[in-house]
Amino acid sequence: MRRASVSSASELPSLDHGSFQPLDKERLFPAARATHAPRILLLYGSVRERSYSRLMAEEAARLLQAMGVEARIYDPRGLPLPDGAPDDHPKVGELRELAN
Secondary structure: OOOHHHHOOOOOOOOOHHHHOOOOHHHHOOOOOOOOEEEEEEEEOOOOOOOOHHHHHHHHHHHHOOOOOOEEOOOOOOOOOHHHHHHHHHHHHHHHHHOO
């Protein structure tokens, strides 16, 4: 297995290294842990009737559920383009609700 190496500033000149913070293990591993199963929202972008990305998302959801995960899939049909509808559009609300 190949491990990722830590990049130096000279290897990534366009990256603002000041924007990165050290890993905060207290925030990553809080003392009060969730009691529910891990929750994963699966997204795909194709709205075609025979969408391979949708089929892959559905298969991934089945595998995740078999592993004890609460998997949700968002159907993007009817989702407006960015700035193409108000924030209270029903499909936008549905996506926000699933993400919670």
